[in-house]
Amino acid sequence: MVALLVGLKLTLLRNSLRRSTWRTVGLVLAAVYALGVVAAVYAGLVALRWTSTATTGQVTVPVYAGLTLGWLMLSLLVFGVDETVDPARFALLPVRARDLVPGLLAAALVGVPGVATALVALGLVVTWARTPVLAVAALVAAVLGTLTCVLLSRTATSAFAAFLSSRRFRDVAAVLLALVGAFVGVGANLLGRAASAQDPAALPGLLAGVAAVAAWSPFGWAWAVPADVARGAWGSAAAHLVLAAALVLGLGAAWTRVLGRRLVEPTLGGTGGGRVVAAGRIERLFPADAAGAVAVRCLRYWRRDPRHVTLLASYLIAPVVLVVTLGAGSADVTTFTVFAPCVLAFVVGTGLAQDLCFDGSAVWTHLSAGVAGVDDRRGRVLATLALFGPLMVVVHLLTALLSGGWAFVPAAVGLSAALALGGLGVGAWVGAVWQWPTPSPGDSPFQRGSSGGLPALASAGAVLLGTTLAGLPPLALLLGGLFWRPWLGWVALPVGVLVGVVVLRVGIVRGGRLLDRKWPEVLSAVSERAA
Structure with missing residues (x-):
């Protein structure tokens, strides 16, 4: 079974x-990056051989414990799990979970993350191979x-x-996981400041x-054995060895039990029957035309689709982390928390760039209805x-109240307007250039590929670059107001709005024309997963 699954x-x-050139390029780049990381780790481990x-x-113990924690956090919050060999696909076959676990475990190590982790773990033997006993202890620790x-x-x-089988639970978990990510970021920053403030001798x-x-x-039980x-x-070595072995056996038993449930109750797509609702307040917010209909549907997706909820939660993390981080500094630095909403404005365009991908095969409704690309x-x-828009206004008011930097509000609002509107314009065009398949709304939100791979990375990079360029004029005026003439900060407000509106208009028109020429290719690109 192991050889079969591998x-x-x-x-x-x-x-x-x-089937996909993008995936080939992405795999090569990931392998090169992982190889560089492994080489750097081995260089550090070899250097440690000359220390006590x-x-x-x-x-080594904190670093490798962090590696274990990183596998957990990154799997949940960022990359997901590679479900190339999806256990749910074995639901109709006469196979038991305990027969699948060894093969699935071996298959999980076949890939860039698994191979890189195994090499880094074996590097522990390199630094501890000072006596035969230490080499054996390090090898056991590496395996466990x-x-x-x-x-x-x-x-x-x-x-x-399995827990997120309903939409409500998926939404709650997405927000909670995003908050965990925020706390981790804030905690790491505060710990770094505390360490830098310490006496070097301590x-x-x-x-x-x-x-x-x-x-x-639990993250360091195995890695502490050679130390x-x-x-x-x-005594400590025996205790850590027993605990690490028990943890591996316990996790294996827990995974077997979860897989057993998935074999009889697979977590597949399908969010349940929907219902048609009458027109209400949401519909009255937008014009009664094709663009208004698209806006209404997208706004409902932002509220109901767990992928959009996760995206929204992640957008709200950056300003919170920045406010807390700056708030821990001096009073002079705290004044500049009024510019924290600009971080949210900076990333808004990346969501619009991938919004079309979230539609998946439902894009065919646009083709059949003859929706124009501009609409x-x-x-x-x-x-x-x-x-x-309302969220940005509220965040600007809150940061101004907390920091007391009311004199900087016009410049901050102008910079936010240029970044948000300009970013949306760039995102409207970039979203028409690149598309990629994403998991369906009912699929597991922790599948690998939910981030889109290299096309998504290129899309986000292009949007952030264009957003930065759109924000340069009001940023220059802002800096001029801070260090030269204060009235330049007020000029940043109208200039930021004007630049943002122009970039937004150009992005909508050019992106719409591009979509009109390539709607069939767009449908094929976003439906690849379904195929």
Whole structure:
């Protein structure tokens, strides 16, 4: 079964690469990046061989514990799990979960993240191979640590996927996970400040304390074994070894149980029957034309589609993290939190660029109804402005009240207007250039590929670059008002609005014309997953 599932994974991977040039390029770039990271890690591990065993343990245990935590957090919040060999597809076959787990575990290691993690884990042997006993302890730790990384991420994502079988639970979980990401970012920033404020002579003691906490956390049980052996703490080494082995067995049993449920109750697409509602307040917000109809539908998606809810929650994270981070600084720095809403304005356009991809095969309704590209672009812009416009106003008022920097509000609003409107204009054009398949609304939100891979990365990069260029004129006036003539800050307001409106108009028109020429190609691109 192990050889069969690994072979199936390789076959599916090869076929997907043949079907899409973007995936081939993305895989090559990911492999090159992972190789660079592995080389850097090995360089550091070799350098640690020339330090004391105490220093080596204090460095490796927290770092490798962070690797395990990273597998869990990144699987849930960012990358998802590679479901190339989806367990739900075995639901109609006479196979049990305990027979699938070894093969699925091996298949999970076939890929860039799995191979890179295994190589990094084996690097532990390089730095600890100072005696035969330490080499064996490091090898055992590498095996148990790698299994913990994979099993922890697989069990967590599989459990969440089963839990999120209803739309309401998916929405709540998406928001909670985004908040967890925010707390992690804020906590890391505050810890970094606390460490930099420490006396350099006290840093070894601080590092030893962090290593001790990491060693007795579930993320560091396996990685602490060679450090315990090196300092002759055989009791701690035995305890960590037993705990790490028990954790691997427990995660394996939990994953088997979750897979058993998926084999009889697969989590497949389909969100249930919808219902037609009468026209209400939402419809009256927009004009009674094709663009208005697109705007109404998109606004409903922002409220009902868990992918949009996740995106909205992630957008709200950046200003919160910036406000909290700056708020922890001096009073002079706190004044500039009035510019925190500009971070939200900076990323709004990236959502519009991928909005068409979220429609999936439903794009055929636009083709059959003869919706013009300009109406599609304008409708999506109207929906985004209806959602983020009031939000931006509220956030600007709150940050001004909290910081007291009312003198900077005109410049901040002008910069936000240029970034938001300009970003939407760039996103309207970029969204017509690049499309990619995304998971359906009823699919697991933790599937790999939900981020779109290289096309999505190129799309976001292009939007952010164009947004930056649109924000340069009001930014220059803002800086001029801060360091030269204060009245230039007031000029940034009308200039930002004007620049944003011009870029928005150009993006809608050009993006609409491009869609009119390539609607069939767009339908094919966003429907690839369904095929």
